[in-house]
Amino acid sequence: MKPYWLLLKAALITYVGIYLISEGTLRFIIPPESIRIPDEVGNIKYIFTISFLLFATPIIYLANSWIAGKWLKLNINRLFLYMGLTMLFGSALELLVNFLFETAIGRPSWVYHIWPKYGGYTSGVTCIMWPLYGFHILCLHEALKARKSPVLQSIPTKGILLAIDAMIMEVVANLFSLIAFRSYYFYYNFGDLNHFTTIEIFIPYALVGIFTMTLYYFLDRPKIPRALIGILCLLGGWCILYFG
Numbered sequence: 001m002k003p004y005w006l007l008l009k010a011a012l013i014t015y016v017g018i019y020l021i022s023e024g025t026l027r028f029i030i031p032p033e034s035i036r037i038p039d040e041v042g043n044i045k046y047i048f049t050i051s052f053l054l055f056a057t058p059i060i061y062l063a064n065s066w067i068a069g070k071w072l073k074l075n076i077n078r079l080f081l082y083m084g085l086t087m088l089f090g091s092a093l094e095l096l097v098n099f100l101f102e103t104a105i106g107r108p109s110w111v112y113h114i115w116p117k118y119g120g121y122t123s124g125v126t127c128i129m130w131p132l133y134g135f136h137i138l139c140l141h142e143a144l145k146a147r148k149s150p151v152l153q154s155i156p157t158k159g160i161l162l163a164i165d166a167m168i169m170e171v172v173a174n175l176f177s178l179i180a181f182r183s184y185y186f187y188y189n190f191g192d193l194n195h196f197t198t199i200e201i202f203i204p205y206a207l208v209g210i211f212t213m214t215l216y217y218f219l220d221r222p223k224i225p226r227a228l229i230g231i232l233c234l235l236g237g238w239c240i241l242y243f244g
Contacts, residue, residue: 003150003157011164015199018171022194030178037113038183045115048181049125055176056132064139068146072139077226079138084230085215086134087127087237093211094122095240097204109201112186114177117241123186127238133169140165155213162209163202170197 026032038044065072098121101109108121115124123129144152151157170186174196177185188198219229 003153004160006151007157007160007164011160011202014164014168015193018167018193018197021171021175022196025175025178026194030182034182035178036183038181040116044181045124048114048177048185049128051180052125052173052176053128053132056172057135060132060136060139064136064143067140068143070146072142074138074142077230078220079135080230080234081220081226082138082216082230083131083134084233084237085212085219086137087130088233088240089208089212089215089237090130090133091122091126091237091240093208094126097208098122100204107189109190109198109204110186110188113184114181114186122241124241125185127241129173130237131234133166136169137162137165155217156210158213159208159210160206162212163205166205166209167197167202 061072095118098108098110101107111120112123112125113120116122117124141152141158151161171193173185177183184195188195188201190198190200192198192200220226
């Protein structure tokens with residue numbers, strides 16, 4: 001039970017931390033009255049996409065290397081697999097989960113404000129966001145493996161970890177968007193965490209995390225053509241995003 005107690009404590013600390021960060025941001029850094037929804041016409045969507053990629057990529061690698069206590073060395077085949085699977089299933093499940101929210105409670109859980117697609121259920125920016133998150137998951141797992149963390153001992157604990165981590169990464173994305181572009185990247189309709197993220201998404205994220213970790217478990221094997229699967233999944237995810 002130790003990993004679950006660790007994850008429970010991490011979840012509680014994360015929730016309180018996100019509340020304080022989001023509250024402080026809106027009180028002292030970004031006044032709510034200055035926040036706007038960008039005009040869909042123009043280049044802001046492309047500028048945002050490129051700038052976030054350049055901002056987040058080194059931070060993800062350096063932060064996870066710091067956690068590991070050493071420079072991380074990533075296997076290229078695993079990297080393609082993680083990026084591809086995350087792109088494909090992130091794109092598909094994002095649409096499904098938000099549709100289920102709207103069906104169940106009469107509203108979507110979130111709406112994208114920058115480069116919205118499918119009525120704001122997703123965003124064109126996710127062409128790089130989902131692969132980037134796959135890169136982060138691989139780095140995080142390698143870092144925690146180096147630390148011999150018990151939370152990696154099973155698929156359920158990995159899934160719960162993903163749910164906690166996803167909420168943290170959403171806050172990073174929205175902080176970047178608010179500070180650099182005076183706009184939420186995505187806006188959660190339930191306001192418990194100032195619309196940066198929300199507790200209502202935790203259980204869906206945990207279920208998606210368990211599903212995703214199961215896929216990684218079965219496909220992340222040397223005899224499987226991981227790079228090819230990853231590339232095909234990348235293409236599939238981009239097709240869902242832009243041609244669905």
